[in-house]
Each structure stands twice: as structure tokens, then as C-alpha cells.
Amino acid sequence: MHPRDSGHQPLVTFKDPRLLARASGDVIAISKGRPVTVAEFLAQVGGQALALPNAGAIINICEDRYRFLVGFAAALTRGLATLLPPNPLDETVLAIHRNWAGSCVLTDVPGRRLDAPVVLTDASATGPAANTEIPGSTLAAVVFTSGTTGSSVPQRKSWQALVRSTEINLQCYFPAGLGKFTVVSTVPAQHMYGLETTVLSALQGPATMHDGRPFYPANVAATLQNVSGPCVLVSTPVHLRALVASGLGFPRLARILSATAPLEAGLAASLEAMCGCEVVEIYGCSEVGSMAWRRTVLNERYRLFEGFQARNHTDATVISAAHLEAPVPLPDTLELGEDGSFLLVGRDSDLVKIGGKRTSLVDVTRLIMSIPGVDDAVAFRVPGVAGSTRLAALVVSGSLDGSAVRSALRPVLDPVFIPRPILMVPGLPRAASGKLPNDAVLRLFNASNAVGAGSD
Amino acid sequence: MTTQTDTERELACMIVEVLNLSTVTADSLIAEAPLFGDGLGLDSIDALEIAVAIAQRYGVQLRAEDEATKRVFANLRSLALHVDANRVTLAGS
Numbered sequence: 180m181h182p183r184d185s186g187h188q189p190l191v192t193f194k195d196p197r198l199l200a201r202a203s204g205d206v207i208a209i210s211k212g213r214p215v216t217v218a219e220f221l222a223q224v225g226g227q228a229l230a231l232p233n234a235g236a237i238i239n240i241c242e243d244r245y246r247f248l249v250g251f252a253a254a255l256t257r258g259l260a261t262l263l264p265p266n267p268l269d270e271t272v273l274a275i276h277r278n279w280a281g282s283c284v285l286t287d288v289p290g291r292r293l294d295a296p297v298v299l300t301d302a303s304a305t306g307p308a309a310n311t312e313i314p315g316s317t318l319a320a321v322v323f324t325s326g327t328t329g330s331s332v333p334q335r336k337s338w339q340a341l342v343r344s345t346e347i348n349l350q351c352y353f354p355a356g357l358g359k360f361t362v363v364s365t366v367p368a369q370h371m372y373g374l375e376t377t378v379l380s381a382l383q384g385p386a387t388m389h390d391g392r393p394f395y396p397a398n399v400a401a402t403l404q405n406v407s408g409p410c411v412l413v414s415t416p417v418h419l420r421a422l423v424a425s426g427l428g429f430p431r432l433a434r435i436l437s438a439t440a441p442l443e444a445g446l447a448a449s450l451e452a453m454c455g456c457e458v459v460e461i462y463g464c465s466e467v468g469s470m471a472w473r474r475t476v477l478n479e480r481y482r483l484f485e486g487f488q489a490r491n492h493t494d495a496t497v498i499s500a501a502h503l504e505a506p507v508p509l510p511d512t513l514e515l516g517e518d519g520s521f522l523l524v525g526r527d528s529d530l531v532k533i534g535g536k537r538t539s540l541v542d543v544t545r546l547i548m549s550i551p552g553v554d555d556a557v558a559f560r561v562p563g564v565a566g567s568t569r570l571a572a573l574v575v576s577g578s579l580d581g582s583a584v585r586s587a588l589r590p591v592l593d594p595v596f597i598p599r600p601i602l603m604v605p606g607l608p609r610a611a612s613g614k615l616p617n618d619a620v621l622r623l624f625n626a627s628n629a630v631g632a633g634s635d
Numbered sequence: 636m637t638t639q640t641d642t643e644r645e646l647a648c649m650i651v652e653v654l655n656l657s658t659v660t661a662d663s664l665i666a667e668a669p670l671f672g673d674g675l676g677l678d679s680i681d682a683l684e685i686a687v688a689i690a691q692r693y694g695v696q697l698r699a700e701d702e703a704t705k706r707v708f709a710n711l712r713s714l715a716l717h718v719d720a721n722r723v724t725l726a727g728s
Binding site for chain 1: 652653681682683684686687690691696697698699
């Protein structure tokens with residue numbers, strides 16, 4: 180039973196959303212192989228809350244997803260924001276710490292030494308049941324984006340906004356009538372997509388969170404085999420590709436969710452056959468969170484979640500929803516249909532104009548990716564070339580060299596857009612989420628260019 | 636340069652091929668040098684690709700839940716020892 184009012188009243192009169200929208204006997208998580216009820220969870224949240232400082236913010240870098248959940252909830256009950264670093268590297272964590280007065284680091288790794296206050300989680304600590312009435316205006320989470328354009332910008336999420344968006348998300352994440360199910364994910368809880376699908380879905384929805392973050396296909400298979408009852412796998416194209424290539428057997432699943440990069444339709448079809456379930460792609464960005472979906476094998480077009488509206492302005496596609504404080508310009512260009520569906524056309528900053536012609540980096544990248552033998556690729560601008568837009572490409576292939584890629588592009592791409600140079604590289608510097616930070620691409624390009632690696 | 640065992644040599648070729656390390660030759664990979672971080676500089680996605688290639692060739696499925704696996708992936712030598720200890724003869728190979 181949902182404890183909140185429905186949407187018959189103006190937003191301002193909503194009751195403050197509770198920490199949990201589930202019964203005390205529900206199993207909220209599987210931790211170390213054991214089910215954890217909501218009542219047990221709340222006692223642990225109480226224990227964790229006692230160990231947190233009175234003010235400041237919590238940089239939660241817990242690797243164990245359940246410990247992350249306990250830490251996140253404890254911070255909320257104390258009115259402390261959780262800061263979500265894009266990776267757990269010392270420098271990333273310390274940079275956030277330096278920018279947030281009074282912030283401390285919450286980790287589940289004993290002995291983690293940082294030049295910042297560190298709180299180590301204690302799985303055995305319990306305390307008085309915490310206050311679960313959370314003022315909606317509480318700054319609940321700050322996500323630091325690692326997008327392909329520009330540098331890191333903090334995205335502030337109020338508790339009210341997270342709860343409202345989770346209500347919408349849950350309708351599309353999980354098929355109706357699934358009953359009780361467990362969510363297993365390869366995505367870190369610190370990523371917006373991981374936070375929404377694995378953490379908020381457990382607090383506000385019906386999901387049982389699995390505490391693991393299986394990495395290799397054998398880990399994913401073993402984790403899924405050990406879950407009893409229906410299971411939803413939340414992952415990314417990089418991991419899902421490895422699962423199919425591994426040759427391992429996988430159990431039937433209730434559903435697979437994929438996000439962070441487009442999934443090839445052929446791969447989606449293989450996954451659907453392998454796991455006997457629907458593969459659903461989620462589209463979102465850290466500024467907004469999840470906002471649209473498609474079943475890849477059936478639709479090229481995404482459909483917006485209920486309550487979202489998209490409009491094309493001259494310089495950006497703008498998304499609005501009741502829970503967003505203001506309309507948000509998207510980093511991607513959407514080709515909107517009259518029925519509210521859309522195609523992902525490209526990233527705004529990816530628009531390339533050369534000699535009066537225009538294309539997008541996404542399109543050039545897609546063309547390179549479509550060449551048989553190409554495993555991964557990215558086309559990008561070479562900065563610092565005054566007065567002209569030069570494209571370059573980094574390409575991953577086991578069988579092709581730069582000139583072969585160039586030959587394959589010549590028939591399908593206007594010569595002005597064919598990247599030069601095309602550098603063959605062993606892999607692209609994708610973040611764990613699958614994203615490809617622009618600065619990492621340029622670093623790899625400069626390094627590869629300097630040694631003339633596999634250049635055409 | 637240290638001498639590579641047969642399996643180390645095979646794995647070195649596989650790593651260079653799978654990851655398309657165009658600036659590195661298989662026989663130049665030092666068996667005790669770290670594959671990740673300061674060594675060959677591989678990342679977690681590379682690890683995923685190497686794991687899939689090893690599964691396909693040797694029938695050995697790598698896992699990552701414990702310190703033992705981190706040791707397996709420490710360098711070419713530890714990886715080769717693990718593969719030799721766990722490999723299954725695949726039909727037709």
C-alpha cells in the first residue's frame with residue numbers, strides 16, 4: 180500500500196515522502212546471501228546514522244550495494260546529502276571533498292586511507308529505528324556527471340524529486356504482475372542509473388536489491404543462478420555484450436534493463452533468446468534521470484515516461500516534468516514524433532558543420548561501428564585547429580587497420596567528414612558505466628597520435 | 636626480457652590481438668609486469684574482453700569476487716598459471 184497521496188492536490192501540499200514505501204516484513208535486500216527485512220534494515224540504518232557526523236555531506240563510495248543503501252538511508256534520516264562520485268579513485272573523491280565543506284567519506288573497505296574524514300561501515304551496528312519522515316526539500320543526492328561533453332557538474336536532487344521520479348520510473352522499469360523480484364546489477368550504485376534502478380527501487384518500490392556488483396560473465400551467471408524467484412538484470416551494453424560472448428548458460432530472467440549507450444538490436448535479440456525475457460533500454464541523463472524507454476528488438480523509437488514532455492528549441496531539446504524544478508536542456512538531440520516518441524539523433528555538441536554540410540559525431544561514429552570487424556569506435560573533433568573543424572577517430576578492431584576503415588567509410592560518408600587520422604587503439608577509455616568522457620578520448624588520441632599507433 | 640612459457644606466450648598473443656595493442660608485441664610482454672595500472676595500463680573493460688577470450692579459448696571462466704582473482708589478473712604469469720590449472724580440453728581443439 181502506498182502511503183502517499185495521489186496527484187489530486189497541488190505539489191506543494193504533498194506530505195513529505197517517507198524513506199520507505201513498503202511494509203516492515205518485506206525483504207528489501209539480499210545481503211551476503213541472506214534476506215534482509217525492512218525492519219532489520221531500519222535497525223541497521225539507525226546504527227549507521229549514529230556513526231555519521233552532525234553536519235556536512237556523505238561521499239558514499241561503498242562497493243557493497245547494500246552497505247551503500249544503508250549509508251544512503253542513514254544520511255537521509257539525518258538530513259545529510261549523499262555525494263556520488265563518478266568513480267572511487269582517490270583524486271575524484273578528494274576533489275569532491277575539497278568542494279563540500281564538512282563532507283566525509285563513507286566506505287566499506289577497511290584501511291581505506293584518504294586525506295579526508297573517513298567513516299567505515301559496520302555491518303553489525305544497529306540503533307534505534309531512525310526517523311523515516313524525510314522533509315521533501317532535503318537535498319538527498321548530488322550526482323557528478325561524467326558526460327561526453329564538458330567537465331563535471333554537480334546535479335542536485337531533492338528527496339521529493341527523487342521519490343516522484345521513482346514513482347514514474349517504476350512503472351516502466353518493471354513489468355506489471357512480476358510479484359516479488361530481485362534486482363541484480365553490474366552498474367555502480369553511485370551512477371544515476373544505478374541509484375534509480377537498484378537503490379531507489381528498493382526503498383520506494385517492490386524490488387529486492389542484491390548487494391553484489393558482479394563483473395565477469397561467470398560472476399553474473401553465478402549471481403543470477405543463486406537468486407531464487409524472478410530476477411531483473413540491470414546492466415549496460417558493454418557488460419551485456421560480454422555475457423553473450425562468454426558462451427555461458429544463464430537462467431531465465433524476468434527482464435533485462437540496459438542504459439548508458441545504445442544497444443544494438445542484434446545483441447538485444449540474442450539476450451532475449453538467451454534469458455527468455457524482454458530487454459528494455461532506458462534513456463536518461465544525470466540531469467533528469469530516467470525518462471524514456473524502448474524494447475530494442477521491437478522499436479527504434481523511445482517513448483517518454485508518463486509525465487514527461489519534450490520540446491525542440493532552436494539550440495536544444497528541452498525536457499519538462501512536474502518533479503523537475505525547471506525545464507532541462509538535454510545533452511542529446513531528439514527527433515520528436517507527434518505521438519511523443521523519439522529517435523536519438525545525436526548530441527548537441529556533436530553537430531558538425533564542414534563546408535556548409537552538416538552531420539553529427541554520433542552519425543560518423545555509428546557508420547564506423549557498422550563496418551564489419553569494428554568492435555568499438557568514436558569520432559570526435561580535434562581541438563586547437565583554428566578556423567576549421569577536423570574530425571578524428573579512434574577505432575577498436577581485431578582485423579582492420581586505419582586504411583581499411585577509411586576504405587569502408589568512403590562509400591558511405593561524405594569525404595569532408597571522413598576522420599583523419601583514424602587511429603587504431605586497443606580499447607576506448609569507457610567509464611565503468613560505459614560512457615566515454617571526452618577528455619579521456621582526447622588523452623588517448625594524443626598518446627596514440629604521438630606514437631603513430633596503427634595510423635592510416 | 637624474461638622467458639615466456641608456452642601458455643604465457645599464447646596469452647600474450649591473445650591479449651595483444653584481442654586488445655589490438657598495436658604498439659606492443661606479444662614477446663615483449665614481461666611475465667611479471669602488471670597488466671593493469673602502471674604496467675600495460677589495461678582497464679576493467681579490457682579485463683572483461685580478456686576474460687571472454689580466455690573463456691572461448693580455454694574454457695576457463697574468470698571470476699572477480701575475491702582477492703584470489705585479483706592475484707590471477709596481476710600479471711601474465713599469474714594468469715597463465717591459473718589457465719593451466721583450470722583449462723579444459725575443448726572438443727576439436
